[in-house]
Amino acid sequence: MEVLTVLVPYILRGLSITLEVTAVALGLGLFFGSILAILRVYGGDLLSRVLTLFVTLLRALPHILLLLIIYFIIARVVNLSAFWAGSLSLAIISSAYQSEIIRGAIQSVPGGQMMAARSIGMNRIKAIWHVIIPQAFRYAIPPWSNEAAIVIKDSSLVYVLGVPEILRQAQYYSARTYQPLTAYVTVAAIYFLLTFITNRGLDLLERHIRIPT
Amino acid sequence: MKKLMKVVLMVIVLTVLVSACSPKAPASRWDAIKETGKIVVGTSADYEPWEYKDEDDNFVGIDMEIMREIGKRMGVEVEFQDLGFDALVTAVQEGKVDAAIAAMASTAERRETVDFSVMYYAGDNIMLKASDSDIAFTDPLEAASYKIGTQSGTIMQYWVENNLIDPGLMAKENMSLYERNEQVALDLQAGRIDIAVMDLEPGKQFMSDPAFGFMELWRGVMETEGQSIAIMQGEAALKAELDKHITDMLNEGFMDALFTEYGVE
Numbered sequence: 332m333e334v335l336t337v338l339v340p341y342i343l344r345g346l347s348i349t350l351e352v353t354a355v356a357l358g359l360g361l362f363f364g365s366i367l368a369i370l371r372v373y374g375g376d377l378l379s380r381v382l383t384l385f386v387t388l389l390r391a392l393p394h395i396l397l398l399l400i401i402y403f404i405i406a407r408v409v410n411l412s413a414f415w416a417g418s419l420s421l422a423i424i425s426s427a428y429q430s431e432i433i434r435g436a437i438q439s440v441p442g443g444q445m446m447a448a449r450s451i452g453m454n455r456i457k458a459i460w461h462v463i464i465p466q467a468f469r470y471a472i473p474p475w476s477n478e479a480a481i482v483i484k485d486s487s488l489v490y491v492l493g494v495p496e497i498l499r500q501a502q503y504y505s506a507r508t509y510q511p512l513t514a515y516v517t518v519a520a521i522y523f524l525l526t527f528i529t530n531r532g533l534d535l536l537e538r539h540i541r542i543p544t
Numbered sequence: 545m546k547k548l549m550k551v552v553l554m555v556i557v558l559t560v561l562v563s564a565c566s567p568k569a570p571a572s573r574w575d576a577i578k579e580t581g582k583i584v585v586g587t588s589a590d591y592e593p594w595e596y597k598d599e600d601d602n603f604v605g606i607d608m609e610i611m612r613e614i615g616k617r618m619g620v621e622v623e624f625q626d627l628g629f630d631a632l633v634t635a636v637q638e639g640k641v642d643a644a645i646a647a648m649a650s651t652a653e654r655r656e657t658v659d660f661s662v663m664y665y666a667g668d669n670i671m672l673k674a675s676d677s678d679i680a681f682t683d684p685l686e687a688a689s690y691k692i693g694t695q696s697g698t699i700m701q702y703w704v705e706n707n708l709i710d711p712g713l714m715a716k717e718n719m720s721l722y723e724r725n726e727q728v729a730l731d732l733q734a735g736r737i738d739i740a741v742m743d744l745e746p747g748k749q750f751m752s753d754p755a756f757g758f759m760e761l762w763r764g765v766m767e768t769e770g771q772s773i774a775i776m777q778g779e780a781a782l783k784a785e786l787d788k789h790i791t792d793m794l795n796e797g798f799m800d801a802l803f804t805e806y807g808v809e
C-alpha cells in the first residue's frame with residue numbers, strides 16, 4: 332500500500348523530467364538526424380563521407396560513455412545546466428541513429444519519384460522537400476518507433492549528471508528507505524508503460540497516414 | 545550547391561575548433577566564490593546518512609550539514625548539485641562545481657586529478673555475510689578464499705586489490721564491483737558473492753534490515769586516507785579556506801556532535 336501512496340508519487344516527481352529529456356532528445360535528434368540523412372544522400376561525396384564517419388563513430392560507442400564525454404566537452408565551451416547538457420547529449424547520440432533510419436527511408440523511396448518530380452519542372456530541393464521527404468517519413472515510422480523506445484530508456488542515463496528523472500528518484504527513495512527492489516520494480520513498470528504507450532501511439536499514426544496501395 | 549556545402553562544413557569545423565581551444569578565465573576559484581557569494585558543491589545524494597534527499601527533496605545528511613556550516617563560516621551560500629558518484633571527480637576537475645563532498649576518501653588515484661581538503665572523518669569498514677552462511681574468520685586476509693563484492697572506485701575496492709589480489713592471495717575474477725551498495729547487498733542475498741565489503745554505516749543498515757539480515761564477519765579500518773572535500777587542483781586559496789574551517793569545526797566538537805546525532809561511530 333505504501334508503494335502506491337508514497338513510492339509511486341515520489342518517483343513520478345521525476346516523470347516530467349523523463350518526458351522532457353525524451354522529447355528534447357527525440358525532437359532535436361529527429362531534426363539533426365534528418366539534416367544529416369539528407370546531406371548524406373544528396374550532399375555530395377566528400378560531405379557524405381565525413382558525415383558517415385561521424386555517424387559511425389557515434390554508433391560505435393556506449394551511450395553512457397558518449398553522454399559523459401559530450402557533457403564534459405559541452406561544459407567546457409558553454410555553461411549549460413545538467414538538464415540541457417544531458418538532453419543535448421542524448422539528442423546528438425540519437426541523431427546518429429535517426430539519420431540512419433531516415434537515410435534508409437529516403438533510399439527506399441523509388442528512384443522514379445525523383446525523376447518524375449524533376450520532369451514536371453520541380454528543382455532538386457523542391458523535389459526532395461515535397462516528394463521524397465513526405466514519403467520517406469512514412470516509411471521511417473516503424474523503425475523510428477523503435478528508436479523512440481530506446482531514447483525513452485536512454486533518458487535514464489542522465490541521472491549520472493544528476494538530473495532527477497524517474498530512475499534517480501527511485502535511487503533517492505532506495506537510499507533513504509533501503510528498499511531497492513521495490514523502488515526498481517516500480518520504476519521498471521513506469522518505463523514499460525511509457526514505452527508501450529509511445530509504440531502503440533506511433534503504430535496508430537503509421538496506420539493513419541499510410542500511403543494507400 | 546556542393547561548394548556551398550563545403551563552406552558550411554568548414555565554418556562548422558572551425559567554430560568547434562575555435563570554441564574548444566578558447567581558454568577559460570584563470571581567476572582564482574575562491575575569488576569567484578566570494579564575488580558571487582555562492583559556492584556550488586557537487587554531491588551524490590544516494591548515501592544515507594552522509595548525503596541523501598528527504599521526502600521534500602531537500603539535501604540532508606552529515607556531509608550536507610558540514611558543508612552548510614562551512615558555507616556559513618565562509619559567509620557564502622551553499623548550492624548543492626546532485627551528480628552520479630562516478631562523475632563527481634571529473635565535475636570538480638572540469639570546474640563544473642567548486643567542490644565535491646560525498647563521503648569521498650582522498651585516495652592517491654583521485655589526488656592525481658583533484659586536490660583534497662584536510663580530512664574530516666575516517667570510518668570503519670565492515671565485511672558482511674548472508675544470514676545462512678557459515679564463513680568465519682578473524683584475519684581479514686582470509687576473505688581471499690571467497691567471492692567478494694564491493695562498490696567500485698571506493699577504498700574498499702583498493703583494499704581488496706592491494707591486500708588480496710596483488711599479493712596473489714585471491715583471483716581477480718572473484719572480486720565483483722558494483723556502482724551502488726544496494727547492488728552489492730542484492731548479490732550477497734542472491735548468493736552470487738560470499739562477502740560484501742562496505743563502509744560501516746550502510747553495512748549496519750543492511751544488518752538491521754530484516755529483508756537482508758546480513759551478519760558481521762569483520763570490522764576495521766581499511767582507509768589510510770579519510771573523507772575529505774575535493775576541489776580543483778592548484779586552488780590554494782580555496783583549500784586554505786576549507787582546511788581552516790574544517791579544522792576549527794573538528795576542534796570545537798561540531799563534527800563529533802554531528803556524527804553522534806546521525807549514529808556514526
